[in-house]
Structures are given as C-alpha cells and as structure tokens.
Amino acid sequence: MNWGTKIILGMIAFMLFIVGMVVYMFKINDDDALVEKDYYEKGINYDQEYDAQKNTLDDNLVPKIEITSTQIIIQLKEAADHYKIKLLRPSAAKEDINQEGSPIGDNHMILIDKTKMSKGLWMLSLEWKSNGKPYLYKKDITL
Numbered sequence: 001m002n003w004g005t006k007i008i009l010g011m012i013a014f015m016l017f018i019v020g021m022v023v024y025m026f027k028i029n030d031d032d033a034l035v036e037k038d039y040y041e042k043g044i045n046y047d048q049e050y051d052a053q054k055n056t057l058d059d060n061l062v063p064k065i066e067i068t069s070t071q072i073i074i075q076l077k078e079a080a081d082h083y084k085i086k087l088l089r090p091s092a093a094k095e096d097i098n099q100e101g102s103p104i105g106d107n108h109m110i111l112i113d114k115t116k117m118s119k120g121l122w123m124l125s126l127e128w129k130s131n132g133k134p135y136l137y138k139k140d141i142t143l
Contacts, residue, residue: 048134049136051134052127052134052135052136053136053137053138055133055134055135055136056135056136056137059133059135060077061076061077061078061130061135062077062137063075063076063077063126063137064077065124065139065141067114067141067143068114069114070113070114070115071111071112071113071114072111072112072114072141073109073110073111073112074109074110074111074112074126075107075108075109075110076103076108076109076110076128076130077108078108078130078131079103079108079130080102080103080108080128080129080130080135081102081128081129081130082100082101082102082128082129083100083101083102083103083110083126083127083128084098084099084100084126084127084128085097085098085099085100085110085112085124085125085126085127086098086123086124086125086126087099087112087117087122087123087124087125088122088123088125089118089120089121089122089123090121090123091120091121092118095117095118097112097117099112103128110126114143117143118143119143120142120143121140121141121142122140122141122142122143123138123139123140123141124137124138124139124140124141125137125138126138
C-alpha cells in the first residue's frame with residue numbers, strides 16, 4: 001500500500017468518525033433538561049405568571065419555607081383552595097416532582113417528603129389561589 005492509499009483511508013475513517021459523532025449528538029439532544037417542551041405556551045401566558053408573582057409580593061403572602069431532615073414544610077399565610085407545586089432538578093429532569101392538593105390544617109401547611117430527593121439545587125415553583133386571586137412564588141432551594 002502506498003502513501004496515497006493510506007491518506008485516503010485515513011480521511012475516510014476521520015469522516016466516518018465525524019458523521020457518527022453528529023448522529024450521536026442529535027440522538028441524545030432530545031432529552032435536554034434545559035429546553036422546555038411547552039416553550040411557546042409559556043411565553044404566551046407570561047403576563048398571567050407575572051401578575052400572579054406580583055400579587056404575592058403586593059399582598060405580602062410570601063410563604064414560609066422550612067427544610068427539616070425528612071420534610072420540606074411550606075406554610076401559606078392565608079387559606080388556599082388548591083395548590084400546585086413543582087420541584088425541578090436542573091441536573092436531572094427525571095427527578096422532578098409535581099404535586100397538587102389542598103393545604104393541611106388551620107396553619108395552611110404543605111408537606112413534601114424529602115427522604116427520596118437528591119441533595120443539591122432544586123427550583124421550587126408554588127401556585128395557589130386564595131379568595132379567587134392567583135398567586136405564584138418561585139425560589140431556588142438547596143437540600
């Protein structure tokens with residue numbers, strides 16, 4: 001085999017490697033945790049989200065959050081009909097937690113079991129309605 005044949009075979013091997021890497025990158029890119037599936041819907045509804053966050057600050061209804069060894073305890077300042085809570089894990093979307101329900105007791109408590117959650121950064125998003133008015137509170141917490 002002469003030098004010309006070896007150079008051509010090397011170039012073909014390199015090109016196959018590059019094509020393989022491109023295919024691999026497109027294949028694994030579908031599960032990107034930083035890209036949301038409903039991006040456009042969230043953009044359209046941003047005004048409602050902004051108003052709910054503003055309601056939380058204007059009405060001074062920022063919830064109290066306490067983290068114990070086994071639970072995350074969230075206490076609302078007023079009674080809420082229904083709540084939705086999302087705990088998003090930036091490093092692993094498969095660990096995200098979505099929970100809905102009604103607050104417990106006269107203290108308006110929301111309890112989340114922390115024992116199965118990984119340590120590290122979590123993004124908390126809490127939505128609720130009180131007296132027909134929507135509220136939204138977002139905070140980054142570290143377990």
